[in-house]
Amino acid sequence: MNNEIIVGYDGTGCGHAALDLACDLAKGLGSKLVIAYGYQPYQGAGEIGTQREIMRDQGQAFVDEGVATATGCGVEAEGALIPQRPAAALASIAEERDARMIVVGTYGDSPIKGAILGSTPHKLVQIADVPVVVTPAAGA
Amino acid sequence: MSNGERRASGERDRALGGPTPPAETPSSAASGGDKGLKGGAIGFASSVVIGVASTAPGYSLAASLGFVVAAGVGLFSPAVLWVAFLPMLCIAFAYYYMNRQDPDCGTTFTWVTSAMGPSIGWIGGWAIIVADVIVMANLAQIAGLYSFLLVGIDAPSTIAVTCIGVIWIAIMTAICYIGIELSARTQIALLGAEILALAAFAVVALVRVYAGDYPDSIDPSLGWLNPLNIDSTTALINGVLIAVFIYWGWDSAVTVNEETEDPTEGPGRSAVVSTLILLAIYVIVAIAAQAVHGEEFLKQNKDDVLSALGLDVLGSPLDKILIIAVLTSAAASTQTTILPTARTSLSMGAVRALPKIFARVHPRYQTPDFSTLLMGGLSIVWYFGLTLISEDILGDSIAALGLMIAFYYGLTGFACAWFYRRELTTSVKSFFAVGVMPFLGGVTLTYVLIKSISELAEPGKRDVLGMGPPLAIAIFFAILGVVVMVLQRIADPEFFKRKPSVAEPGSLAPKTEAAS
Numbered sequence: 295m296n297n298e299i300i301v302g303y304d305g306t307g308c309g310h311a312a313l314d315l316a317c318d319l320a321k322g323l324g325s326k327l328v329i330a331y332g333y334q335p336y337q338g339a340g341e342i343g344t345q346r347e348i349m350r351d352q353g354q355a356f357v358d359e360g361v362a363t364a365t366g367c368g369v370e371a372e373g374a375l376i377p378q379r380p381a382a383a384l385a386s387i388a389e390e391r392d393a394r395m396i397v398v399g400t401y402g403d404s405p406i407k408g409a410i411l412g413s414t415p416h417k418l419v420q421i422a423d424v425p426v427v428v429t430p431a432a433g434a
Numbered sequence: 435m436s437n438g439e440r441r442a443s444g445e446r447d448r449a450l451g452g453p454t455p456p457a458e459t460p461s462s463a464a465s466g467g468d469k470g471l472k473g474g475a476i477g478f479a480s481s482v483v484i485g486v487a488s489t490a491p492g493y494s495l496a497a498s499l500g501f502v503v504a505a506g507v508g509l510f511s512p513a514v515l516w517v518a519f520l521p522m523l524c525i526a527f528a529y530y531y532m533n534r535q536d537p538d539c540g541t542t543f544t545w546v547t548s549a550m551g552p553s554i555g556w557i558g559g560w561a562i563i564v565a566d567v568i569v570m571a572n573l574a575q576i577a578g579l580y581s582f583l584l585v586g587i588d589a590p591s592t593i594a595v596t597c598i599g600v601i602w603i604a605i606m607t608a609i610c611y612i613g614i615e616l617s618a619r620t621q622i623a624l625l626g627a628e629i630l631a632l633a634a635f636a637v638v639a640l641v642r643v644y645a646g647d648y649p650d651s652i653d654p655s656l657g658w659l660n661p662l663n664i665d666s667t668t669a670l671i672n673g674v675l676i677a678v679f680i681y682w683g684w685d686s687a688v689t690v691n692e693e694t695e696d697p698t699e700g701p702g703r704s705a706v707v708s709t710l711i712l713l714a715i716y717v718i719v720a721i722a723a724q725a726v727h728g729e730e731f732l733k734q735n736k737d738d739v740l741s742a743l744g745l746d747v748l749g750s751p752l753d754k755i756l757i758i759a760v761l762t763s764a765a766a767s768t769q770t771t772i773l774p775t776a777r778t779s780l781s782m783g784a785v786r787a788l789p790k791i792f793a794r795v796h797p798r799y800q801t802p803d804f805s806t807l808l809m810g811g812l813s814i815v816w817y818f819g820l821t822l823i824s825e826d827i828l829g830d831s832i833a834a835l836g837l838m839i840a841f842y843y844g845l846t847g848f849a850c851a852w853f854y855r856r857e858l859t860t861s862v863k864s865f866f867a868v869g870v871m872p873f874l875g876g877v878t879l880t881y882v883l884i885k886s887i888s889e890l891a892e893p894g895k896r897d898v899l900g901m902g903p904p905l906a907i908a909i910f911f912a913i914l915g916v917v918v919m920v921l922q923r924i925a926d927p928e929f930f931k932r933k934p935s936v937a938e939p940g941s942l943a944p945k946t947e948a949a950s
Contacts, residue, residue: 333800343536344777345802349800
């Protein structure tokens with residue numbers, strides 16, 4: 295196992311909550327952070343070219359921002375931009391890098407709402423093969 | 435921070451923030467590296483389903499069959515339905531080859547811009563957006579009406595239908611905004627139910643016609659399929675213009691196929707299969723529908739032929755199956771009309787042909803949120819406004835839609851032939867598939883367009899400013915489009931300085947996986 299913690303970060307309040315917690319954990323455990331963002335446009339309705347590019351650029355900005363924040367807190371961090379749906383992206387990079395755990399934020403969706411809207415933490419806890427830490431976003 | 439350097443490393447789909455790139459996951463959807471290529475993400479059955487579901491056969495028939503008949507083609511509407519398919523087939527070739535060159539979500543906008551220049555490309559994109567706003571209103575009308583029919587209210591007031599219709603638009607927009615995705619299996623189930631319901635209707639109707647259950651029924655004849663039996667060319671053309679609408683969306687079957695199957699295999703079996711299914715549904719249901727009570731009945735009930743016939747043919751409560759089929763069809767078509775259109779305006783925003791905010795993608799829902807919400811809002815405004823102004827909202831807006839679809843499909847056909855003009859002589863296949871077919875499609879649709887405009891320009895019964903309402907609608911949006919384009923050009927002239935380009939030599943040669 296690598297001493298790495300994967301953080302799902304999307305620039306929103308939810309991502310900030312996850313990043314804050316992950317920084318604390320990384321300090322305590324001496325881990326390195328991997329700031330991850332998964333993106334994939336819905337593919338069932340024709341071409342997606344430009345949308346994919348915009349999402350990639352936007353994701354790169356999130357990842358850069360997350361890495362900067364973590365580095366600013368004194369934690370070693372790198373970014374990972376993965377062209378897959380968020381939950382699948384986090385699970386696959388955790389498996390690939392044999393990470394210690396995944397940290398994500400949640401908006402506090404109920405199970406039904408999560409099932410309808412496709413809540414990332416809901417999916418992630420079922421498909422990840424490493425521990426998943428879920429933290430509520432501020433105000434959620 | 436040194437991430438800028440890494441971003442420029444040439445990794446198109448898998449930009450990495452770290453010094454050690456993680457190994458490729460086998461499930462990585464973007465393994466092709468080419469933008470938009472899905473690398474076999476969608477199987478054969480799913481791409482057939484997407485092809486058929488994109489055209490929403492139940493909703494298309496409910497909304498337009500009566501109007502095709504009312505265009506004056508008499509009992510020969512089945513002939514019009516297949517004739518209208520021919521120019522669409524030609525245009526599908528244009529979609530296929532332009533998509534191969536640049537699988538961008540701007541489709542007509544992107545392709546026409548690169549082949550013919552930014553202004554005309556912009557107008558093509560505008561036509562897509564306007565057509566979408568109008569079809570949403572139309573869809574809402576059908577969905578609102580059928581919602582009442584489902585619960586057994588047969589003659590709801592216009593206000594009630596409009597209110598439910600607006601709620602429908604709001605829900606559909608929310609679905610696209612939040613990015614709720616139907617799984618392939620759900621889509622197959624929904625479409626399967628829709629086709630089954632339409633088939634049940636057609637079979638029962640025909641059996642009862644031959645059994646002599648209806649005093650005013652007409653026995654089907656093969657002659658119904660022969661377009662030469664239609665006396666009036668004008669009627670045929672008007673019929674085709676409306677019938678073009680029922681194949682709208684079919685092109686996404688062709689472009690999706692490029693991404694799903696072996697690229698060396700050509701336009702794919704699933705496009706062929708979905709086409710045959712569609713043609714069969716349309717022609718058989720049309721034959722069955724007019725056999726029951728003749729074409730006059732369809733004319734009288736042109737707003738909703740299927741529900742009008744459903745009760746007569748299937749009886750209660752089985753007629754509800756047909757109503758549910760139309761409702762699910764209308765709902766399913768939102769994913770295939772709103773989404774590609776929001777992506778068109780996203781694409782326009784990305785190259786600054788529209789304000790940058792159109793290109794915004796929601797970080798959590800990963801959808802073009804601004805584009806989607808604006809489309810929904812405009813549709814609601816349009817639907818309300820049109821309900822107040824015109825008494826015959828459905829017919830006028832469908833005929834206006836036909837004008838716009840014919841315009842931008844035709845434009846795409848010409849753009850394809852023009853873009854590849856120097857490659858056409860490289861092989862006989864290229865000459866016909868990339869040159870002749872798209873060009874013919876463009877010519878046919880332009881002819882239909884001009885003929886129809888001159889018809890509509892004649893004073894009629896319900897005129898707006900001395901012309902038919904559909905033409906008034908189309909002209910209003912054309913002028914509005916030019917105004918918006920000029921404003922955008924003043925605000926941000928960069929995009930409008932683009933020069934047309936031409937296909938690179940050898941771009942029609944068979945693509946190999948390694949090339950990407």
